[in-house]
Amino acid sequence: MGNEDIGLEYAVNTAPRLPCVVIVDGSDSMARQNAIGALNRGLAELEKALKEDPKTRSGVRLKIIRVGGGVSTLVDWVDAMNFEAPDVALGGGTPLGEAVRQALDDLDAEKQRLDDAGLIRNRAWLFIITDGEPTDRGWQSHADACRQAEEQKKVSVFCVGVDGANMQQLSAFSTRPPARLDSAKFKEFFVWLSKSASAGVATPPGQSTQMASPKDWTTD
Amino acid sequence: MADACATHRWQLAAASVIGPDHAKEDVGCQDAYFVRQAGNGIAVAVVSDGAGSTKSGGKAAAIICRQFEVLYERLAGLSFGEAGSAESPASWWAGVTGIVEDTLTAARESLLVCACETDVDPSDLLATIVGVVAHPDCGALTFHIGDGAATVFDSDCEEIFTSQPENGEYLNLTYFLVEEHWRDHLRIKAVPMPLSEILVMTDGVTELAYVRHGRILVPEPRFFRPLSAFLRARTRDVGEEALARALSAQEAQERVDDDKTLIWMRIADNAPAE
Numbered sequence: 001m002g003n004e005d006i007g008l009e010y011a012v013n014t015a016p017r018l019p020c021v022v023i024v025d026g027s028d029s030m031a032r033q034n035a036i037g038a039l040n041r042g043l044a045e046l047e048k049a050l051k052e053d054p055k056t057r058s059g060v061r062l063k064i065i066r067v068g069g070g071v072s073t074l075v076d077w078v079d080a081m082n083f084e085a086p087d088v089a090l091g092g093g094t095p096l097g098e099a100v101r102q103a104l105d106d107l108d109a110e111k112q113r114l115d116d117a118g119l120i121r122n123r124a125w126l127f128i129i130t131d132g133e134p135t136d137r138g139w140q141s142h143a144d145a146c147r148q149a150e151e152q153k154k155v156s157v158f159c160v161g162v163d164g165a166n167m168q169q170l171s172a173f174s175t176r177p178p179a180r181l182d183s184a185k186f187k188e189f190f191v192w193l194s195k196s197a198s199a200g201v202a203t204p205p206g207q208s209t210q211m212a213s214p215k216d217w218t219t220d
Numbered sequence: 221m222a223d224a225c226a227t228h229r230w231q232l233a234a235a236s237v238i239g240p241d242h243a244k245e246d247v248g249c250q251d252a253y254f255v256r257q258a259g260n261g262i263a264v265a266v267v268s269d270g271a272g273s274t275k276s277g278g279k280a281a282a283i284i285c286r287q288f289e290v291l292y293e294r295l296a297g298l299s300f301g302e303a304g305s306a307e308s309p310a311s312w313w314a315g316v317t318g319i320v321e322d323t324l325t326a327a328r329e330s331l332l333v334c335a336c337e338t339d340v341d342p343s344d345l346l347a348t349i350v351g352v353v354a355h356p357d358c359g360a361l362t363f364h365i366g367d368g369a370a371t372v373f374d375s376d377c378e379e380i381f382t383s384q385p386e387n388g389e390y391l392n393l394t395y396f397l398v399e400e401h402w403r404d405h406l407r408i409k410a411v412p413m414p415l416s417e418i419l420v421m422t423d424g425v426t427e428l429a430y431v432r433h434g435r436i437l438v439p440e441p442r443f444f445r446p447l448s449a450f451l452r453a454r455t456r457d458v459g460e461e462a463l464a465r466a467l468s469a470q471e472a473q474e475r476v477d478d479d480k481t482l483i484w485m486r487i488a489d490n491a492p493a494e
Contacts, residue, residue, distance in 0.1 A: 004458075006450040006466045010428040010475065011440035054477075058427070081475070 013079060015058035016120035018200045019110050021103045022193075025130040025162065026068030027094045035131055035162060035183035036090050042186030043085040049194035050080035056194055057081040059201035061114070061121075063106060067099045067130070068092040077110050094132045097139025100146050100173060107155060122205050124155045127193065128173055131183070133166035143172035150174055156209075160189070179218045188217035229261045229356045231488050233451050235464040236267075236481035239424055240473050250278035251422050251481040252347075254285040258296035260303035264288060265483040266351030269368055269422040271396065272344055280331055280345035284397060287327035288351065291319060295353065304355030312358045313410040320353060320363050324397060324406065331398045346396040350383060352418050356487045359412040365405050366394040367423040369430065371439055375416040377448050379439050383409060385423060387435070394423075417448060417486040424478030425467065451484050459484075 024043075030036040043064075050056045057080050064075035069092025075083065107124050114121045126146070134143075150157045159170045159178035170178040181189055195212040203209040238249040250270035257263040266288040270277025295303065295316075304312055327349075335342040348366025362370050367385035374380055386405060387394050395405040421429065429444065430437035447466075451459040466472070467480040 003465070004450075004462060006446055006462050008444075008446040008450075008466060009440075009442040010471060011431045011443055014431045014433070016432075054427075 013058045013081070014119060016122060016201070016205065017061040017079075017114055018059055018122045018197055019061045019063075019077075019107060019114070019124040020127070020197060021063045021065060021107060021124070022127045023065045023067060023096070023099050023103055023129060024074070024088050025094060025132065026066050026088045026090055027092055027130075027132055028068075028090065029132050029164075030068075030162075031090055032131070032163065033183055035186075036088060038183045038186040039088055039129075040085075042190040043088070045187045046190035046194060047083050047085040049191050050083060050197070053194065053198050055201045056197050060197045061110065063103075063110070065099055065103055065106075067094050067096055071095055071099045071102055073106075077106075093135040094130060095136035095139075096128065096130055096134035097136045097142035100126075100128065101142045104146060104149055104155070120205055122200055122203060122209075123153060125197075125200065126155050126157045127160065128157065128170070129160045129162060129181070130170065131162035131165050133169045140172060146173045147175060150176075179214060180220050181217055182219055185217040192217055227488075228257060229488055230257045230263045230354075231452060231456070231486045232257060232263070232265075232484070233456055233459040233463055234265075234481075234483040235460050235467055237464055237468040237479065239476065239478040239480060241477040242479055247275050248278060249479045250275070250281060251424070251479040252278065252281035252285040253481050253483060254288050254292070255483045255485070256289075256292050256296075258292070258303070260296065260298055261355050261357065262292075262295045262298070262303050263354050263485055264292040264295065264351070265354075265418065265420050265485055266349065267368060267420050267422050267481045267483060269348045269366070269424070269479070269481070271346040271348070271394075274344055276340050276344035277346050279334065279340075280347035280396075280398065283330050283334060283345075284327045284347055284349055287323050287330060290326070291323040291353075294319065304358040309358040309410075309412060312355070313361055316353050316361050317408055317410075320361065320408070321406075324349070324363070324365075324402070328397050328402065342398055345398045347398070348394060348422075349397055350420055350422075352420055352485075354418060354485070357413070359410065359415060360418055362409045362411065364407045365397050365402060367426070368421055369423075369426045369437055370418065370420040371444075372411045372415050373417040373419075373439075373444070373448070374414065377417070377441070377445050380415055381409060381411050382437060382439065383407060384435075384437055385426060415487075417484070419444070419482065419484050421482040422479065424476050424480035425482050427476050428472055428480075429482075447484065448486070452486055
């Protein structure tokens with residue numbers, strides 16, 4: 001009698017996943033115009049947008065890597081429904097090459113894990129967001145590897161140059177030209193990212209996604 | 221004749237709980253449902269999910285369910301032989317199919333009349349519908365427009381048939397009764413005996429009750445089996461109270477923001493009295 005529970009369990013999320021790595025820049029220069037503050041507010045907006053959309057909530061699998069001094073994992077692989085926006089701290093240079101190498105390695109490992117778990121996955125996305133230029137030696141070889149992975153359709157790469165970023169060097173990482181972002185528009189950028197991911201989740205594996213229009217945030 | 225003292229041929233339980241989204245917006249639950257059984261063995265179960273950001277979706281869901289109450293009254297008035305007989309299930313399904321289609325047409329008419337009379341745009345009266353008419357001697361007929369799902373199980377709690385959600389090109393789109401081409405998206409399925417249990421639910425519950433293989437929903441045994449075992453061994457009151465709690469549990473509300481409505485029905489053996 002009384003308040004006995006049924007004792008059922010809810011189904012585990014087996015939605016197809018869109019693996020998505022975002023490299024964020026915590027280097028010293030992000031203090032300019034409080035770009036770092038705008039980035040952190042933007043990440044909070046990303047959390048909200050991903051969780052509000054039922055497709056992205058179950059379908060996006062997210063990892064966030066920070067460059068600033070070294071390279072570190074800020075948020076390890078997580079379903080968007082469980083994503084909690086991190087606080088990106090300030091400090092150091094911009095070893096972007098190494099960050100991209102780690103991102104590609106992490107993507108390979110995660111794809112394997114998803115395959116082993118019997119989950120369907122879409123083509124992975126890599127976002128490289130920086131306001132500077134790569135400061136690590138040999139970054140060009142990592143940029144080459146990144147472009148190659150893209151040509152082999154292992155990953156779609158999106159380079160975003162914030163404020164005074166070196167767009168020329170950023171363009172080495174992808175066949176897609178880098179987009180320019182004013183740090184005042186981080187929030188709009190992350191909302192766009194979430195909307196595009198929503199379309200990406202609905203795209204049959206193997207096909208290209210029609211991304212949302214970036215006009216809200218890019219000055220290009 | 222025997223109608224007056226007929227025992228219930230079905231066990232029934234249903235619950236509908238508001239989701240966090242609508243609770244926040246203070247618009248009330250936008251799901252509606254109807255479930256009843258008659259002395260002649262007929263059972264009707266229908267859920268409707270009102271869509272959109274206004275209360276009009278919920279109004280549409282309520283109108284649709286009311287029309288199925290009319291369908292129920294019509295079927296409940298049939299004699300035993302007319303209501304269902306193991307000898308002629310095919311003609312039973314044909315008859316019920318016709319009545320269900322008529323009911324959907326009438327429900328849609330009601331939506332359009334409501335739009336006129338209350339100065340609401342018909343395209344705001346968006347609601348999906350999934351339901352079943354069943355008789356223990358003939359089987360079940362499922363009918364479905366849009367998302368949500370219904371599953372028919374055998375006596376071992378194994379899936380016989382699931383009426384899948386239809387989402388169109390993108391997962392967050394679906395189809396609604398009020399639309400002009402609703403007949404193109406009406407899916408009707410006759411499920412013959414033997415069968416044992418039927419569950420009908422709105423899409424607020426499908427994510428919790430099914431796993432996804434691409435676009436196909438497959439029942440999650442760890443959801444359905446305990447549900448069946450619990451409900452079949454309890455009175456309807458106790459069962460419904462526990463069901464409502466399961467649908468409004470914290471984990472459920474965190475996973476899914478939508479309203480959650482579920483109807484369970486099972487051919488009775490030695491059912492406790494309702």
